[in-house]
Amino acid sequence: MQGLVKRYRWFAVMLLALAVLTAVSPALGADAVAITGNTLVDMLMLLPPILVFVGLLDVWVPKETMIKYMGAGSGVLGVVIAFLLGAISAGPLYLAFPIAAMLIKKGALIRHVVFFLGVWTVAKLPVLIYELAALGALFTAIHVGFGLIFFYVLGLWFERQFDEKTLLKYDITAESA
Amino acid sequence: MVRSGYDDVVHLHTCRGIYEVFPKGVLVVIGVVLYSLAALLLAVSVVRDRGKTAAAVKKAGMIFWNLLPEILAIMLFVGLSLAVLTPDVISALIGEESGVFGVLAATVVGAFALIPSFIVFPLGGTLIDAGAGYPQVAAFVASLMSIGLASLPMESKVFGRQFAVKRNLYAAAFALLFAAVIWGVF
Numbered sequence: 001m002q003g004l005v006k007r008y009r010w011f012a013v014m015l016l017a018l019a020v021l022t023a024v025s026p027a028l029g030a031d032a033v034a035i036t037g038n039t040l041v042d043m044l045m046l047l048p049p050i051l052v053f054v055g056l057l058d059v060w061v062p063k064e065t066m067i068k069y070m071g072a073g074s075g076v077l078g079v080v081i082a083f084l085l086g087a088i089s090a091g092p093l094y095l096a097f098p099i100a101a102m103l104i105k106k107g108a109l110i111r112h113v114v115f116f117l118g119v120w121t122v123a124k125l126p127v128l129i130y131e132l133a134a135l136g137a138l139f140t141a142i143h144v145g146f147g148l149i150f151f152y153v154l155g156l157w158f159e160r161q162f163d164e165k166t167l168l169k170y171d172i173t174a175e176s177a
Numbered sequence: 178m179v180r181s182g183y184d185d186v187v188h189l190h191t192c193r194g195i196y197e198v199f200p201k202g203v204l205v206v207i208g209v210v211l212y213s214l215a216a217l218l219l220a221v222s223v224v225r226d227r228g229k230t231a232a233a234v235k236k237a238g239m240i241f242w243n244l245l246p247e248i249l250a251i252m253l254f255v256g257l258s259l260a261v262l263t264p265d266v267i268s269a270l271i272g273e274e275s276g277v278f279g280v281l282a283a284t285v286v287g288a289f290a291l292i293p294s295f296i297v298f299p300l301g302g303t304l305i306d307a308g309a310g311y312p313q314v315a316a317f318v319a320s321l322m323s324i325g326l327a328s329l330p331m332e333s334k335v336f337g338r339q340f341a342v343k344r345n346l347y348a349a350a351f352a353l354l355f356a357a358v359i360w361g362v363f
Binding site for chain 1: 203211241325
C-alpha cells in the first residue's frame with residue numbers, strides 16, 4: 001500500500017490540482033478531463049508499438065552489434081544513426097526516454113544518446129514542416145542548426161560526467177521495480 | 178463527454194484557429210504505421226524464436242507497467258496545462274511582455290506547459306500575429322520542445338535525478354541562447 005502511494009504520488013498531485021481547478025472553475029475542470037482523455041488516446045497510438053520495438057531490440061540485438069553501430073569506435077556512423085532515429089520520430093520527448101535507456105543498455109555512447117534526445121527536441125521531420133510554415137525558413141534553420149550543434153556538444157559534455165552504470169541504476173524492464 | 182480528436186478542443190476553446198491546423202490525421206497515420214511495423218516485427222520474431230518473442234513482449238509490458246504512474250501524471254498534466262493555458266492566456270503572458278523579461282517569462286511558461294509538438298509551432302505563429310516578438314517566441318517554442326517539467330519524474334526514474342535535472346537545465350540554457358541568437362538576427 002505504501003509502495004503504491006509512493007509510486008502514484010505525482011499522479012495524486014495532478015489529481016489534486018484537477019480537483020482544485022474544478023472547484024475554482026467546473027468548466028475548465030471539464031476541459032482538462034476531456035483533453036486528458038484525448039491525450040491518453042494519442043499516447044496509446046504511439047507508446048505501445050515503441051515499447052515493442054524496445055523489447056525486441058533488447059532480446060534480438062546483441063551488445064556487440066549496437067556497439068559497432070552506435071558505440072565506441074562507431075565514429076560518424078553513430079552520429080548519423082542517432083540523428084536519423086531522432087529525426088524520423090514523432091511524438092513528445094517522454095516517448096524517447098525508454099528508447100534512449102535501451103540504447104545505453106546496449107552499449108551506445110552517451111554522447112550519441114544525448115544527441116538523439118536533442119534531435120528529437122529540435123529536428124523531428126514531421127514537425128519541421130509546421131515550424132517552416134508558421135515561423136519561416138530562417139527561424140527554423142537557426143533553431144535546427146544551433147540545436148544540433150548545442151546538443152552534440154552537450155552529449156560530449158555529459159559523456160564526461162555520466163557513465164552507463166549511474167544512468168541505468170533503475171532497470172525499466174525489471175519485473176518487481 | 179470525451180469525443181476523440183483535437184477538433185473538440187476547438188469547441189472547448191475560443192482560439193484563433195490553431196487547433197484546426199493540427200491534423201489528428203497525421204497522428205493516426207503514424208500510429209497505424211507504428212502498429213503495423215510492430216506487428217510485422219513480432220510476426221518475424223515469433224517465427225524465429227517463440228521464447229525470445231515472449232520475453233520481448235514481457236519486457237515491453239514491464240516498461241509500460243513500471244512507467245505507468247509517471248505516464249498517467251503526464252496525461253493529466255497535459256490536460257490541465259492545455260485547459261488553463263489557452264492560446265489567449267499564453268498570448269497575454271508572452272505577447273504583452275517584451276525584452277529580456279518576456280524571454281524569461283516565455284521560457285518559464287514553456288517549461289511548465291506540455292503542448293503537442295504539432296500545435297507548438299502554429300501557436301508560435303499565432304503569438305507573432307498577436308504582437309509577440311521573435312526572441313520571446315523562440316524561447317517559448319524551444320522551451321516547450323526540450324524542457325519537460327511534467328515529464329521530469331519519468332526522466333528521473335529512467336536515468337536518475339541528476340541526469341534528468343541537468344538535461345533540463347541545459348535545455349533551458351539552450352532556449353535562452355537560441356532566443357539571444359534570434360534577437361541578434363531578427
